[in-house]
Amino acid sequence: MKIEMKTKRRIVDSLYYIGVIIVLIAVLFPFFWMVLTSIKKELDVLSIPPKIFFEPTIENYTFVFERSSIIKGLINSLVIVGGVIALVIPISMLAAYSFSRFNVGGGHFQFYILTVRMFPPIAAIVPYFVIFRNFGLLDNIISITLLNALFNMPFTIWLLVGFLREIPQDLEEAAMIEGASRFEAFREITLPLIAPALAVAAIFAAIFTWNEFLFAFILTRSEAITVTRVMAGFYTERGILWGPLSACATLCTVPMFILALMIQKYIVRGLTFGAVR
């Protein structure tokens, strides 16, 4: 009997690992291919069957740096993401705290904010264009930052309200009884415990904003150009410039990659505080 169980478990485990490997390949392959394409010569890019062994080249990267506004796009996008995180995290945290601890609006207000998330952004694009144009806000980093912050907040608020539910109010009340004001209790007790959730919220907001294309496309021109628009520029009348496009995309992935690696440490550290009870 024992041996049967052991073999069964080994089979189940192997199936599990095979499944994981398949998913990993499916997810990582496009990325891998993109990087590969970025160092291929033009001829190799479109060859059939696809080439795995070839002579690498950096001509695509040079093309990107010389012929597109990649530097400006990267800087702009970084600034926008920074601005969005700086706005979204504090505001969502306080809003989520109010909803969770004081039940502001009796649940209705919270629901209203959540429904904004269900709103298809494309439906708002024309009104926003008109408003921005009339106020002279087109092609402006600040207005794009504010817009992205606005559209990210419902999600982060919802996320943080969920995490706050896991932190018992007992802890804050105990702190207040022992001499803390409400804000001190929030800062010294709640905040350290919700830090991993804040890191998660920040990453989501950052990635959504970095990848955001629609608003960037319609509402920016050359000053506030974002990485998404720079990439879109490689769709030309002559055709899609796959090589340079892949190079650009690879470059644009790097900052988010680094950010995720940096924040990951905080998420892991926070989670090792273990059960809150």
Add this chain to the structure above:
Amino acid sequence: MAGVSLKKVSKKFGDTTAVEDLTLEIKDGEFFSLLGPSGAGKTTLLRMIAGVEKPDKGNICIDDVVVTDIPPKNREVTMVFQSYALFPHKTVYENMAYPLRKRKIPEAEIKKIVEETAEILHISPLLSRLPKQLSGGERQRVGLGRAMVRQPKVCLLDEPLTNLDAKLRVEMRGEFKKICKNLQTTIVYATPDQLEAVTMADRIAVLDRGRVLQYDTPDSLYDHPKNLFVAGFIGSPAMNFIDCTLVEKNEKTYLDAAEFKYEITDKAEKIRKKCTTQEIVLGTRPEDIELDVSRQKNAIQADVSILEPMGHRAIVHVQIGKITLVANVNLLGLKAGDRIWLRFNKQKIHIFDKKTGISIM
């Protein structure tokens, strides 16, 4: 040390009334227990005294100062929550030091106080650990330690022993009483366990559904319960209640319980005066029932149904027809199915008006 008084305090949560028109005086320095089943309002009361919950109506005074609108941090009370509410991201030392830090006490003195308190509670080796590394009993002592370091005016405890296993609970009850005595503050202790309340408190308030039914010393509650609820709640095993009707026959008055009649001619006058109805509940504690194997004068015939031996005493369940009574008597060599004769201790019977539930005598 300070007295606490609650004057006509009411609190509602949506449609549920947690506390209704409640008035209570807790004396300076006493160990006061709030006793009652779940939902009685004990936790709500504690939270209102602490200041994390505001009463809808009424006032709360600590040390004769109205504190109803004063925030918790300025009330000089401390509270041990049922969940202990230990800060999970701080060590035991940091948890206990927190109240002192908030008062800007110098670091050296904090160290001294925390270490002394840890010594009293036998948790000195745990000071550098995190709460998640502690057992239930250890966490409870840390919670108590955090409450003790400040020497508050009032110490509030919300069912601190409930989450411990049975053996630990009995151990801690004794230790608790000792520690609390040395604390020299007013203690308000909420519990659903009448044994805890009776063994530890100077006075007890029995609560049910947001109202105080009686508040008195444990002995008074035991000997003179004012109503059915208190009578049935205090004392273990619980008091026996027998539904009777007041009848008169041949110039004698009886309590007719269908299966037997109990003569109470000498008390008839008093009963008739105070009672609103002929429906009476006769109450007698298990320890006030006498059992005999041979027939005695005025004894009632009964059969033993269940026997629970407890050392040299036993809990005996007897049947008088359809009525079941529980008696707590010396072991008489009885066994299930035996026929015995029982008598009630006339000095110790309780008579209640069935309609109002109030005790008549």
